[in-house]
Amino acid sequence: MTLEPWLITVIEALIKVLVVIVVLLTGFAYLTLVERYVVAKIQSRVGPNRVGAAGGIAWLQPIADAVKMIMKEDFWPAQADKVTYTLAPGIAVATALLAWAVIPLNPAITVFGYTINFYIADVNVALLFLLAVGSLGIYGIVLGGWGSNNKYSMLGALRSTAQMISYEISLGLALVGVLMISGSLSLVKIVEQQSFWWFVFFQPVGFVIYFIAAVAEVNRLPFDLPEAETELVAGYQTEYSSLKFALFYMAEYINMITVSAIASTMFLGGYQGPFGILPGAHWLILKILFFIFVMMWMRGTLPRFRYDQLMRFGWKVLLPLALANIFVTAVVLVLIGK
């Protein structure tokens, strides 16, 4: 039986979407476990060692957590705006997942004469798409904070609005340097260009700015002001419980994976490995895990910025630095005549 070519395309896309979502959600679940172990080691504790423990690792802990989350009471604050309150976690997760449509995971392979590309869509403005989707993610937080009708939530939402807007500019500008070198907005092309020299060697400043801004973008310590548990209880998540709360967490971890994937793709050569020993996707996963580990490490060790310090740092340090980086890159590119 032969299938129509368009049907094959649709089925292929659907399978890819399914695989990406399942992998991301499993990744999220086990990242929470990884984080608990990393932080436990930093704090000289043992970490989870009960649920399905084998070899010192509680393999079933994420599943137990998920079951617990689902069973919890789904709490509705009396004065909450029902629509936004419900919508917010969904927006947060949807936008987090959306970014993965354009990230290439592996070089294309050919099976039985059929070429499989390891990305869902090769959009020629992929990078713009990523930034746009990333900006949409803030709606989840703002609507959640506003809809809860709680003062802590509102303060958290306001903080996150200001923070995300400020850091998104630096984030975008840090990536412009890479674009100027690669001359393409397509992530697939950008990765292919890095087969030998990773862009981090051409854009070290851009890389550092991107990483700092990315940590701020996903609200991790030392930039976790929207949550700021010691001040705002849990910020925009204060009133959320049960699955809605889990969705916010899911969004946060998937965003962590996403920004790590973008950093790997843009600066560290994506699926391109230095020695060619492992298949491509492994390299990408290793690089992503490295960035995630650094974020967890920072969470385990650093205190938090204050709100005004954060804004000052964003506007007065990162933004001028990012602009200067673009300028220098442009000058060098003109000088070497590229």
Add this chain to the structure above:
Amino acid sequence: MAVNAPVAPAELKSNLNDPLVIAEKIKAQYPTAVEAANAQGIVVQGEQLLEVARYLHDTPELGFDYLHNVTSVDYPDRLEVVYHVSNLARGGTPLTLKVNAARQDPAVPSLVPVYRGANFQEREVYDMMGVRFLGHPNLRRILLWDGFEGFPLRKDYKEPYYEDERKPFGTRWDQGHHVIAEDRNPWHDNVKYPASFDAVGYKPQRDTVRTVGAEDAVATKLRTDKLVLNIGPQHPSTHGVLRLKVTLDGETVVAAEPVLGYLHRNHEKIGERNTYLQNIPFTDRLDYITSMANNLAYVVGVEKLMGIKAPERAEYLRVIMAELTRWISHIAAIGFIYNDLGAFYTPLLYGLEERELVLDLFEAASGSRMMCNYMRFGGVARDVPEGFLDKVQYLVTERFPRRMDELEAYMVGNELFTARARNIGILPRDLAINYSAAGPVLRASGVKYDLRRADPYSIYDRFEFDVPVGTVGDMHDRFTVRIAEMRESVKILKQALAQIPAGEIMTGKKNYQIRVPKGEVYGRAENPKGELGFFMVSDGTPNPYRYHVRAPAFINLTALNEMVVGHKIADLIVILGSLDVVMGEVDR
């Protein structure tokens, strides 16, 4: 940190701490002000109290700049309000001022215009005894709620499920079995409400917004609004059930008011029902991090009243326990400060890891890790087990110094910490004194006042140690002063371990019921959190007639509003953390 000058010998200290001398001086200024004076204190005419206090405070020669304690005693014929004041530079025993008030509608002038530290303490006296303080800026109940009828510390107050005037309750033990109090007492749940109070339909008043910046809003045509935020009593970083009513302008704090009493259990009333000995384990529950030091402050007070002294070995054991307690309390405090800064528990857990080792030692000595109940009148409960002192020796010579170098290198040098802590929550020197701040908070503001030096108790006059002080009085100073004090504690511990003799640990034999002669005493000790004082009045019976606790954390909170106004809400949390409040002590 400067080195403290050696203690002046007693005879060189001026006799300005002698109540009789002071009474003469007051008489010279205000002939009718002094009602009576003896070696215990001065009884001042109620109407002239404020002038006398102002005179004592403002005269440079006298300079009684620090109000230690305000409390009151209910006598059958009168209510007596008791003040303890002293000059911090001079040190020594505080001067006791007393004012008599009628039992019917008692009123005395408020001392808040002179000593701002009297604010919360006078509210507490009003709350518990019903003494109205004329001229107090905000005289409301502080520990109890609005719908409370009566003044619980008065002798004629009968609490719900009242059983007996004093312990041991006759109703409990003569039949050899326990019966639930509700079943047998004639009062039942005698909960009463004020006459005008509707207990069923009670709704707390809506929090009003202080419109401080309203004029600016009019001038700029910008419609702004203040936000009242209740931080606590359930909040991750209020260190228990403290509630702060904070008025915010955006993220900036306009005013912060502590609302207390969520952990109130009327410690003092229970303490008056208890026998003296029963109160020792009860003091463990004040500041539950520092139970050993609480024990020490209490037994020091009662021993002063009984006129006994503990044997040498017991005194050394007390000092060792108290200094270990100081060490663990401070390491927990600096860990919590970091926690409030948002460092996800890591520094705190490093500190608690060390604390565990000390708690193991406490367990070996007293049988309990946190509620130690170790000190006794005239000694300690039991001698330390074999090998105990070697373990302490190992900790203070090897482990603690190494750990502190490590923590100091990571924590004080951290740039994020410096940015967050420098010039945050400044409490200037004179305000710190005026607000009756105590302990590390006072010393961080540059006041070199430590009871171990200023009014030595136990055997602290034998040890060589410095009193570290800060310069600015900000968060950073309160942090570094604590670290420096930990080093001094280690110094004291080393000396105590080298000098500790063998021998008795108890004067006389162990006694269930002690005889405490008639009299009153203000016993105090330098707790890790500050000056912990016990004011006790004995009428010769086995139970204290009056038992008052001067809780340092409670009085330190008075200055909170002063420190946080104008800072961001994130700073508010950290400043509160740097005060190191423990609600078990604040609410009592």
